[in-house]
Amino acid sequence: MEIYEELVARGLVAQVTDEPEIRELINSGKAVFYIGFDPTADSLHVGHFMALCLMKRLQMAGNRPVVLIGGGTGYIGDPSGRSDMRSVMTPETIQHNCDCFLHQMERFIDFGEGKAIMVNNADWLLKLNYVDLLRDVGACFSVNNMLRAECYKQRMEKGLSFLEFNYMIMQSYDFYHLYQHYGCNMQFGGDDQWSNMLSGTDLIRRKLGENAYAMTITLLMNAEGKKMGKTANGAVWLDPNKTSPFEFYQYWRNVGDNDVLKCIRMLTFLPVEEIDKMDSWEGSQLNRAKEILAFELTKLVHGEDEAARAEETSRGLFAGGGNTEHMPTTALTDAQFDGDTIGVLNLLVACGLCASNGEARRLVQQGGILANDKKVEEIGATFSKSDFAGEGLLLKKGKKSYHRVTL
């Protein structure tokens, strides 16, 4: 199976500007393609992960990836799919985020000699002169068309600043620049980027009379139509310090039945034929599929060792057994004890399982707290130092949160 066909089979292809041309281009390994990453945080997250995988797949098929870091566009902020304006970031923050991105990407993409290259659009965007830019490309953009673009739709009601309106022009300019300087003939991106990308191919056609191509990948949505990779606490990060490998594993271990196969197909590197066989799985087999998904992705992001460890910990906790080795642990100090004892409420807050005393109180009252597998019945319950000796005390909040407390 050739690469284009594989992308289709995995359900990754959302929209393309010219299917026959694009198929030919990437199947023959002649594409020099770019994907842009805006440095809006100090770590990549699951959304970026899809793009990284895509780059990797295309690179394996002989194409040349160009990673574009949006150090310049970061000054503006992409309004696509947003209902409010991004807060403006300081140049220092942007630079810091760019550095973090680079570090994480090296894990996925081969930046060796003659392989992938990384560029930062700050290098050319920040040098632009307003009037020159207007004269150069301004005439190529139709405000009428821009206003019709899907990515601005939501903002037409809530308000859109001129600053953000220009994002599309900057992104188009990037493509135009990369086309001229790096022979970049293709752009990939999330489906929400479609209008921005089209305007880039348009610009190249108008300015140079040549064809460049664009293709978007399907956004990873769950069965409820929400973007995946978000939790109540924010994004699922690739940085192990922001989302631990265990949490990362658990996120995928817990996806809904209807989403498992889709995720395996789109995100893992398992052969398509193998995945096709899993299509008929149901019931407990789906539960197995979730393990595969979680393991494969954790392996890609954090390495095989971490993946195995997360899996082991997970099985230990949920399937019985007592592997407490890798769960979050808090060591108490004498100061946290009242004499020889500590109350449950204080204990829960001390180890970060609860944000406040009140929350702890509620949890206990509702029967959501277990200490060494015994339900804590009273909010006045106390533990003495001997309870934390040795392996420590295993606290369980609800069904999925575990915490080990030692001295």
Next chain:
RNA sequence: GGGGGAAUUCCCGAGUGGCCAAAGGGGACAGACUGUAAAUCUGCUGUCUACGACUUCGGUGGUUCGAAUCCACCUUCCCCCA
């Protein structure tokens, strides 16, 4: 530049002098049921030394016995006219 409107707890959104820690919904969390899924039902959702106390309704001052509610100024946003 002129005129009008808005800012409420995680989000949406009621509340227009005391009965307001603030309706309702969503989300989150917990319980039951389960497969670490979904659906459903129940509880719960400011803080605390907890049947009471304290701090919150964009910001700063003011009026009042008493303010989320009234007044002044400021900040931000939206709409209409130019």
